[in-house]
Amino acid sequence: MNTNDSKLREQIAYFGRSMFERGLTAGSSGNISVRLDDGWLMTPTNCCLGNLDPADISRLTRSGVLVSGKAPSKEFFLHEAFLDRRPTDRAVVHLHSTYATAVSCLPDVDPRNVLPPLTPYSIMRFGKVALTPYHRPGDKRLGDEISIVAAEHRAVLLANHGPIVAAKDLESAVYAAEELEETAKLFLLLQGQRPRLLTPEQVAELERVFGEKEDDRAKTCC
Template sequence: MTESRAREDLTRFAKSLFDRGYSVGSSGNISVAVEDGILITPTNSCLGFLDPARIAKLDRTGRHVGGDKPSKEIFLHQAFYDTRPGTGAVVHLHSTYATALSCLADTDPEDAIPPLTPYVVMRVGRVKLLPYVRPGDPRMGEMIRALNGSHAAVLLANHGPAVSAGDLATAVFAAEELEETAKLVTLLRDRPTRHLDEAQVQELVRVFGAGR
């Protein structure tokens, strides 16, 4: 994919997320790997009104080489690229239900999004809840690096989800699946709930190469 196409695709997917309420105001950030670096949404930009030409570009060392100033969350993006070979995109949102789960005291830090449906297993995998640090704190990246590539997606406590995948479309769809499952978790709270059992999860892992 050319850099020009990557910029256009990033802009298009970002607007789609914004238009459907997965991101509000200037929240959230998205990055895409290109041949000689990373494209990432600028700091304090709105996902609904991006200018492809102004999307920030970093080289392979993380140095800002073009476009507007990059998102302050660049540390978490770089951590996924560096620890999960084949990562082509990272989506970080403040989507409502996933963020709500990240604020609840009883959310399981080792399995924040339970296997309610096959699709959350197939597209997202096991989601770890990471402790709170302020937005833009480099420790956010350090915590993701400490996972050694074991998780494609995480919940940042009191902040929101971050999802990585091999390409932009897959990362966006996984972020959407995570949010919809978080919504189901919220709707089903305090009600008897049937989760997929371990055998069913392992079948999905075997057949679809899911990440759980």
């Protein structure tokens, strides 16, 4: 195991535990992946993100063949489909977080833009959110649905299932997933209200200032 693999395994375990302890995923739900130059690291199937052993994290070839660690999540194909359409991104986080999953159950939302522009941070972290049609967990058609929207969306809600986000690195993907959950919470809290939304001009400014400076987002958002 090379040094970079070891560091990434530790990061996956750290962020998995952090998200679990803060209630962003429960039981054995959720999975995390990082695409490497020569393959993947992926959380194992039926594992709890709150007590990951870095040595158990699956090491896969580019085509998904297990090299070491435990068997990977059965939803590996979702991660693969997502990053196939996003060549500059390297990490994916899929959760069953409460508020984002609740939004994924709502009818009559725009499937190409589920959440309104409530805060600048949602624009800076993940932008527009897509909603894919429902298929049972493990159904390969979920990967097909992801492939349709992934090129233009780094954040997706799987209908009646949960959120999945991609980003340039693991830390950015985790922060995006967390921001998505907070935005979904705000959206639900404001149901029946008439919130002040960011204007198209304000959204365009955020996209212009931060869209091509992704490396600086974490510094600017905090």
